[in-house]
């Protein structure tokens with residue numbers, strides 16, 4: 165098992181450093197850093213979140229969370245990734261870089277553009293950001309509200325990796341989980357953002373998942389990511405994805421025979 169600093173040449177695929185360079189340049193132009201590294205004493209190595217210039221909210225995932233999402237996709241080789249909470253496309257870009265690196269799969273990301281003052285600027289920014297990086301061919305931007313629009317947006321697809329990062333209050337997190345659960349592959353994983361009882365009610369959803377038989381892996385990240393899964397293969401993949409993410413590295417692409425390239 166080998167890991168290297170980015171760039172990581174993906175066998176038969178793209179070279180992530182190209183995506184990363186374009187992401188960093190587009191991020192500098194379009195976004196402001198709002199929460200620095202060390203903001204959360206539970207994960208002092210993490211932080212560095214972004215908002216779209218001119219908009220205080222919404223705020224993106226952190227640096228470690230961004231790498232982790234890419235790495236989970238690279239290692240998990242999903243056919244379908246589903247995100248609730250596009251925002252301005254930041255986490256979608258990292259999920260998309262994972263798909264582009266693996267050379268496989270598709271992300272469907274849903275938002276109703278209700279948070280903060282973002283409105284349609286979020287969708288316009290996401291289109292521009294994903295297009296500039298060059299991962300737009302792997303991503304479908306869907307406009308609608310969870311949980312009600314989730315079945316319509318996914319259609320016949322089964323989801324291999326879901327990332328839930330939308331309304332974190334009241335019964336919404338449970339509603340989002342309940343909408344995604346019947347559409348998940350049995351071998352899939354659900355990533356929850358902001359499982360933070362001091363601010364949000366997302367733990368109601370993770371507790372419901374545990375009651376339904378999902379294992380939970382709580383990660384020490386800036387915004388308390390938790391991954392729910394049933395298939396035991398995720399235990400090692402989550403640990404590997406997180407390990408690399410903490411160091412700011414991409415995981416290696418896994419071939420069909422299990423070798424890393």
Ligand SMILES: C[S@@+](CC[C@H](N)C(=O)[O-])C[C@H]1O[C@@H](n2cnc3c(N)ncnc32)[C@H](O)[C@@H]1O
Pocket residue numbers: 222223224225248249250251252253254255256274275276277278279286308309310311329330331
């Ligand atoms: C924290 S932001 C997402 C940030 C994004 N995941 C990232 O890291 O770049 C949450 C997003 O969820 C969206 N949202 C809130 N409630 C929603 C709902 N019921 N359906 C769809 N999107 C929703 C908001 O408009 C906002 O853009």
